[in-house]
Every structure is written in structure tokens, then in C-alpha cells.
Amino acid sequence: MDWQQVQCFLAVAERGTLAAAASHLGMSQPTLGRHINALEASLGLALFIRSRKGMALTEAGLSIVDDARGMRDEADRIALKAAGSAQSVSGSIRITASDIVSTYVLPPIIAALGIAEPDIEVELVPSNTLENLLRRDADIAVRMVRPMQNDVIARKTNEMGMGIYAHEHYLARRGEPANMEEFFRHRLIGMDRSNLIIDGMHDFGIAAERNMFSVRTDDQVAYWELIKAGAGIGFAAHFLANGAPGLRRILPDITIRALPVWLASHRELRTSQRIRRVMDFLHEHISALPLKQGMPEHDTVEH
Amino acid sequence: MDWQQVQCFLAVAERGTLAAAASHLGMSQPTLGRHINALEASLGLALFIRSRKGMALTEAGLSIVDDARGMRDEADRIALKAAGSAQSVSGSIRITASDIVSTYVLPPIIAALGIAEPDIEVELVPSNTLENLLRRDADIAVRMVRPMQNDVIARKTNEMGMGIYAHEHYLARRGEPANMEEFFRHRLIGMDRSNLIIDGMHDFGIAAERNMFSVRTDDQVAYWELIKAGAGIGFAAHFLANGAPGLRRILPDITIRALPVWLASHRELRTSQRIRRVMDFLHEHISALPLKQGMPEHDTVEH
DNA sequence: TAATTGTAATTCAAATTTGAATTGAGGGAT
DNA sequence: ATCCCTCAATTCAAATTTGAATTACAATTA
16 A cells, blocks of 8 residues: 555545645646546545536545544654754744734745745735644744644744724714714624624624624725725734724723733754744744834834 | 655565565565665665675664654555455445335345344435446446446346236226227226337337326325325236236237346446345345246245 | 665656546536 | 636656666674
8 A cells, every 4th residue: 555645535525526636735636536546546446426416435545534634743743843953044944823913924024034044935925814734834923812723833933913993084984983882873894703802892792793894894904905995994013003004093081901922933943943933933933012002103123 | 756666665674685585575586685675775775794604784764753643554454444345344335226126125135134134234326317327326237228327347147037017907898808908998097207118109100199097296205105096007027916916917919028027237347246246146146036027925035 | 895785865767647529417696 | 608717637858766786784693
């Protein structure tokens, strides 16, 4: 039995179609299909039922998919150890962060990193899902919640103060709410499927519901652009609002819980010179940012 | 990372030389050497120290050899399960067949199967609709028409000869028809919504219509019981009539097209030892049945 | 010292694998 | 009812991989 074929099997089992699994593995659909055929031949049983809707696991396939996942866990551990013991400072590194952080916080810092460490290539992966550091989806994650995974080391690096904001254009048309009651009669910008804002308001004892929000998007960057465009009132980080002309803070007496900024990496990667260097660099620069309170300028990264 | 290369790594780590590991893996020494090189390149570290005495693990190699063994354990488990589910004939199996076949043909055969293969549980699904083998409604279907679905393998197993029959009690009351004209003046038993009989007569150039039949039912078993009870004249398989006392064949010169008996299964299930075993068993026993012509006894299943 | 043995690396023609393009077929939308 | 989209399968030329033979090298043996 060829282990590569098991790797192929798992990819197809988890993605459901040959084409999707092939592009994930970086091979072509015919090749992957042949590997699956070869595995079935060598095991002497059918693992998938081929249909026009994709590849569905048979009973036999279902019974071995967990073992294949076990193999992947071990393989991931090997990859992790290898990355950890690679002592070279040069090479590439994958950083994942939320859309907002990827778009508005990290670019100047990564630019500075490129000057300080020209040999390190950086891959930035904007993602709002919590990437699995155990699986090495990324080497370093910047997160707004405390990472709880085992074998993950994390350090809190800063806090991002939040406030309620709207653009002057909007306020000129609709007036500015003076209290919470008026606030709820405005056009509020919310999230669609994500419960981030609704849950945050619940924590505050406010029974928020999805239909309170007149404008909804799950894309955090689009959310911020909606506020800037005067589409309504929304929640935003102070540092964003400070750098945007025409933005006005609403109900400044309402304090909103600040979001923590955590840096996380896998324990095995501590020993990597390169990852340690980037971790330290990110920590140094993110902690120096004035994220907590409103200030006239937020781009304080020195070159 | 290519899992096949990990497989190679483990073989070399445990055998100490490329040549020994290569012959164990069934590949050549140069190929194996190249795989090891590729793995080292992709991990970015040296796993072996090459010497004239063989391949000695480096510290990095040593640190991942246990994880590679873990992968092998999982791989072995997969191979074991595969061998088990391919060889094992135990488990349950779903057989679908028409009412008549389920009621009067299969029971003795399934009883014999239970003796020959005590570990196979059989689920019998009487159904006159053509079950969808692709959807795994059943593992094996016994059908009276040639299965045309794609991905279905089928073999013709026997032919079921048909005739026109009535019970002596009925004939004593109404007399026996001597030709087709008289036949149509009798109480005929037909089907209600199903066109099985009407279409069959059309094939013979007889313009049959639903209201020619004085007694109608779509239940094939009830149909047969109606004939046995002397409710009228109807069509029945020879083998049924042969085993029923008091039944008399009508117009024996009229030949009615025999119904083929097909065994069908999904192509993906070819590889299942259990299903193959049951397929073969059914084929063997159904083909041995004297279904084509009338004979005094039809229960010829040997135990 | 010279021959022998066992090792990994190299060479190069042959076999195999690969993938872009195409085909074919089913399901869903219009 | 029709078209369209998305699958897997097929085709075939091109790229890659493979392995028999050979080389190179060091340790061991005669």
C-alpha cells in the first residue's frame, strides 16, 4: 500500500470531489482519480461511489477514514517538528489574521519586517475562521480571542478599543442619537450570519436581534467601508476611525469591551529561529500600536 | 509533504541501508535514494548521514522516526480493515425481489443460505418497484426485467415459464374454454393499475382492456391466491401451479412469453466478498430451479 | 599492498506518470 | 422542455520517474 494514495484518499473523502481535492493537493483531477483507483485496487475494495455529484464514501471507505486522519495527525507532527528544527533564518512564513487586522494593521508591520529581515518571505492569510495551528494552516496566528488549543503558545500583545461610529454625512441627514433609545431607531450596520456583534451586545445586557440591523454583511472590511460611506451607524475599532476623515464617535459614554490581540504559534515552532524572530517582531510592533484609545494617527510603525 | 516519502524514510531508518530498504519496498536503490533526498529537501533538514556503511539517522531524523512509526501503525490498521472487510463474508445484506419471488421462490433458498453461511444476515425487501441499486436501497435485486441502469452489473439466471391456469372448482362450475373466444367470456383475473398483463397480451396481438377482467388486484400474491381459490382464470408461473393441488392449465397450446429472472448488483459492490458470495449462491440455486416448464415438484433446493 | 566487499551516487534509455483538453452524463435552473 | 453547470472519465503527447548498469569510494580481508 502506497501511503501517498492514502493521502489522496483522505483529501477526496474530505472534499467530496476529485477536482477540489486535486487542486488542494496540487495535482490534476485525472492523476488523483488514478491514485484513488490504484488504492482501491490494492486494497481490493471500493472506497467511493462515483456519481455525477462527486465521490461519496462507501461503507468500507467510511470505516478507514478515521485511520487516515490519524495518519495525517502524525504527518502534521512531523511537518511541525521539521519546521521547528529548521534553523535557517531565511525562508517563508505563513501568518493568519482576521480580515481587519490583515488589511489595516499588518501591512505596514510586514513592510517593516521586509526591511529588517529581507530573507524572510511572508505569506499573509486573511481568515476569520480559527485556523488550525496543529495542522500548520499557518505558522503564526493573530487572533482576537485567547487561543485555547493544546500545544499552542500564545501571548497577549495589545487590546483593540472599540466604539460606535458614523460618518458626518450620515449624521447630517439623520441626526445624532443622544441615547440608546434613539440609537436603535437609526440605520444600524450589523453582521449577517456571524453572531459577533449580536453576542457582544448580549454581553452588555442588550437583547439584540438580527433584524434590528438595516444593513448587514459578514465581510469585516466591507463592514468598515459601509460605515465610512455613511450607510449607517456601526461598531469599529478606534484606530480605524481615527485615521478616517469625517468619522464621528457616537455615544462615547457607552464603553464597549476591548478586543484582545493575541499572537499564537505552535510549541514545536518555538525552536525555529525564523519563527521566533517574526513572533518577536510582530509582538514588538503590534504592542507599540496605540490601539486602545482614539488618537489622531495610528500608523506609528517606524522604518 | 509526500507521505510516500515518509514511508521510504521509515524503511531506510529501520533497515540502515538504501539497498535493503529498497528491496523491502520493492523499488530500486537509486529511486529510494532520490525519495529520501526529496523528503529532506521538502522538510528543509538532513535526516540521514550518508556513509559507506549505510544511512545513519541524524538527530532530526531520530526525532521524527517515532511519528513515522505512528503513521505506519495507522496504515497497518487500514490494511487490516481492508483485508477484513474484503474477505469477511459476515454482515448483513439486503435483497429485493418482486412479491411473487419473495414469497414463493426465495424463502427456501434463503433458508439454505442461512445454513451454508450462518454469519450472513439477510434482509428481504419485497417490492414491485424497481429499487434503486445506485442509492443502496438494496445490495442485490432479483428482477423480471433486464436492468438497464448504468453501473449495475446483472446476470440472467433463469426463465420463468408462464401459463393460463384455473382451479378445478371454478372449471367445474363454468366449464373449460376450448379457444380464445370462449376464454374471453370467462371470469378473468387481471391487474388494476399495473399494465403487466395487458401489455403482455398486447405483445401477443390481443387488444386487451382493463374492463375485460372481472376480478382485479395489483397484489401479485393476492392474484395468485384468487386463482387458487377458484375466483377465475388467470396467468401464473408454471412452478406455482405445479405445486398447487387442483390447478388446471388452460389452453396449453397458447404460449406465453417466459419472464427472465435477472440478478443485479451495483458495480461498486463487486469487490465485497459477502455480496459476491450471496450473488453466486442465489445464481446457483435459482438457475437450478425448474422454472421453465411445468413439473410435479419445484422445491429442488438441496441442503 | 592488493583484492574484495558493501555502500551511495551517477548515467541514460525506457517505462511510467502526468495533465491539458476533451468527452460524456446527470442534476438543477430557467 | 431546454440549457447550463459541474462532475468523473478518457485521450494522448509530453514530462517525469524509474532502474539496470556503472561508477566511486572506503573499509575489510588476504
